Amino acid sequence: KELNVTHLEAVICSHPDEDHCWGLAAVLAKYPAEHVYSSVTEYTTKVFSNVVKYADEQGHPVEVPQTGDRWTLGSASVQIIGPVQTYSDPNNGSLVLRVDYGGTSFLFTGDMEQKAEGDLLESGADVRADVLKAGHHGSPTSSSEAFLTAVQPSVAVISVGADNDYGHPGADVLARLEALNAEIYRTDTQGEIIIVSDGEKLSI
Numbered sequence: 001k002e003l004n005v006t007h008l009e010a011v012i013c014s015h016p017d018e019d020h021c022w023g024l025a026a027v028l029a030k031y032p033a034e035h036v037y038s039s040v041t042e043y044t045t046k047v048f049s050n051v052v053k054y055a056d057e058q059g060h061p062v063e064v065p066q067t068g069d070r071w072t073l074g075s076a077s078v079q080i081i082g083p084v085q086t087y088s089d090p091n092n093g094s095l096v097l098r099v100d101y102g103g104t105s106f107l108f109t110g111d112m113e114q115k116a117e118g119d120l121l122e123s124g125a126d127v128r129a130d131v132l133k134a135g136h137h138g139s140p141t142s143s144s145e146a147f148l149t150a151v152q153p154s155v156a157v158i159s160v161g162a163d164n165d166y167g168h169p170g171a172d173v174l175a176r177l178e179a180l181n182a183e184i185y186r187t188d189t190q191g192e193i194i195i196v197s198d199g200e201k202l203s204i
Contacts, residue, residue, distance in 0.1 A: 014110030016043035025050035102199020138169020
């Protein structure tokens with residue numbers, strides 16, 4: 001509303017866990033979206049059911065994109081690079097997005113855990129990126145050493161609640177990121193984090 005947005009080209013819900021779609025139904029109730037993507041089209045929670053409900057009411061039902069799907073967003077390229085297998089765990093089934101704009105790149109991993117990280121690496125997907133949205137709120141279930149080494153992020157963003165009950169982000173995850181000399185940004189200590197790319201440089 002503050003940005004005078006009137007419609008959305010693409011809404012992406014990485015997976016149906018409540019902490020990833022809690023506010024999304026309200027967005028879809030107000031703003032038309034051309035595409036609503038998620039890892040599944042139905043789930044057991046009322047929260048995700050409401051997302052599906054409002055997407056249906058718009059006439060644009062929730063779509064499950066295929067790994068390899070690609071589209072443009074202005075001059076940027078967006079590609080679904082995961083999941084590369086079917087998983088019973090919604091976290092590992094998270095949509096994994098790569099966004100390239102000019103010479104800059106971003107990787108969004110949802111709550112993907114180490115099993116799916118390993119499978120993604122084995123698939124040969126291009127995971128190298130300047131900015132990594134760290135998996136699963138910085139939990140040690142994600143961000144394996146092998147995965148972080150392959151990504152080689154210069155910037156890592158950890159979206160995590162302050163004083164959460166899970167102890168996220170994990171000290172070992174922070175240590176692995178620090179070992180790669182990545183700049184670490186955290187929503188629990190720094191609040192809202194906005195990264196703007198001009199195609200060459202990042203402004204954080």
